[in-house]
Amino acid sequence: MKSVIDTTNSPSHTEDRPLVVLTSELRKVYSNGLFLNQKVVSLKSCSLVVYKGETFGLLGPNGAGKTTLLKLLLGILRPTSGRGLLLGKPLGDRSCKQRIGYLPENPYFYDCLTGWEFLQLAAGLFQIPQSVQNRRIPQLLELVGISQADARKKQMRRYSKGMLQRIGMAQALINDPEVVFLDEPMSGLDPVGRYQIREIILSLKAAGKTIFFNSHVLSEVELICDRIAILAQGKLICCGSLNELLGTPHSYHVQGQGGDCQILQKWLPNIEFKPDGLWQGELQGDVYDFFASLHLMGGQILAMKLFRPSLEEFFIQQLQQHKI
Numbered sequence: 001m002k003s004v005i006d007t008t009n010s011p012s013h014t015e016d017r018p019l020v021v022l023t024s025e026l027r028k029v030y031s032n033g034l035f036l037n038q039k040v041v042s043l044k045s046c047s048l049v050v051y052k053g054e055t056f057g058l059l060g061p062n063g064a065g066k067t068t069l070l071k072l073l074l075g076i077l078r079p080t081s082g083r084g085l086l087l088g089k090p091l092g093d094r095s096c097k098q099r100i101g102y103l104p105e106n107p108y109f110y111d112c113l114t115g116w117e118f119l120q121l122a123a124g125l126f127q128i129p130q131s132v133q134n135r136r137i138p139q140l141l142e143l144v145g146i147s148q149a150d151a152r153k154k155q156m157r158r159y160s161k162g163m164l165q166r167i168g169m170a171q172a173l174i175n176d177p178e179v180v181f182l183d184e185p186m187s188g189l190d191p192v193g194r195y196q197i198r199e200i201i202l203s204l205k206a207a208g209k210t211i212f213f214n215s216h217v218l219s220e221v222e223l224i225c226d227r228i229a230i231l232a233q234g235k236l237i238c239c240g241s242l243n244e245l246l247g248t249p250h251s252y253h254v255q256g257q258g259g260d261c262q263i264l265q266k267w268l269p270n271i272e273f274k275p276d277g278l279w280q281g282e283l284q285g286d287v288y289d290f291f292a293s294l295h296l297m298g299g300q301i302l303a304m305k306l307f308r309p310s311l312e313e314f315f316i317q318q319l320q321q322h323k324i
């Protein structure tokens with residue numbers, strides 16, 4: 001199968017890294033309307049790879065096709081055309097289900113159940129023996145930061161949005177999956193809630209799990225993902241590691257005070273001058289020569305950091321380039 005699947009959209013594809021997801025020209029058209037005559041092309045020939053142990057972020061505006069792609073990978077939807085592999089099996093193969101976990105977007109919980117009962121229900125669906133459940137449920141509660149008292153005594157109708165998302169996360173991990181699919185795990189959460197989900201994802205990553213998640217919380221994606229892809233209007237417009245897409249940090253952003261304006265302008269062509277002799281800009285040239293020159297001018301450096309565009313800037317630029 002490998003030879004017929006095109007993975008050229010992935011700049012960092014190397015043959016020796018084990019693949020978890022491989023898709024080729026995956027396409028999904030929904031048929032709506034009274035006679036199913038209205039067609040919505042939700043995904044257009046999507047080819048991508050996800051490697052074992054990596055955290056992969058799928059980004060895109062609302063309606064881009066992220067959930068559709070995730071459901072195709074999980075076998076919840078069937079592609080209109082194209083094909084793919086998940087853990088080496090064709091998409092939809094039932095034998096994979098034991099090895100994957102899934103947190104849907106806006107999950108629906110039986111809110112009359114306690115968190116504990118909900119996890120027992122999920123464990124039952126995987127036919128996990130009672131003795132394993134008794135060990136695993138408290139471990140998962142600890143991982144997602146829900147106390148045993150809240151899990152055992154509180155019905156989920158009394159959980160906050162953050163707690164619901166975290167119990168949903170525990171549910172996605174109940175079968176100790178190798179691959180975890182998370183659809184917008186941070187959406188609608190406050191900064192503390194986002195931080196908690198990020199910490200859970202990072203501990204899964206440290207445990208060697210492969211994580212595939214959809215998101216438009218770009219600042220979080222930038223902190224946790226090894227590779228990302230951007231989907232827009234059903235089309236995959238780029239895919240790669242942050243260094244491949246944003247470039248390795250190569251120049252310095254410098255803030256300082258004092259010195260000769262004309263000489264400074266040569267070193268920092270986009271320099272911005274501020275009151276009290278303060279200035280800031282992006283350094284062009286050798287950093288040690290600049291230090292020496294600044295010293296001679298009697299100026300000083302107040303702050304300095306490596307510069308590259310943020311993921312947000314890159315994302316907006318990509319959408320503009322593709323006229324989206």
Ligand SMILES: Nc1ncnc2c1ncn2[C@@H]1O[C@H](COP(=O)(O)OP(=O)(O)O)[C@@H](O)[C@H]1O
Nearest residue numbers: 030032040042060061062063064065066067068
């Ligand atoms: N069941 C469906 N029937 C018809 N159109 C759908 C269905 N599900 C999604 N779509 C359409 O497919 C496109 C992509 O949707 P979706 O995959 O949910 O995007 P995202 O998750 O990126 O917000 C949207 O235009 C959406 O309206």
Ligand SMILES: [Mg+2]
Nearest residue numbers: 066067068105
């Ligand atoms: Mg979605």
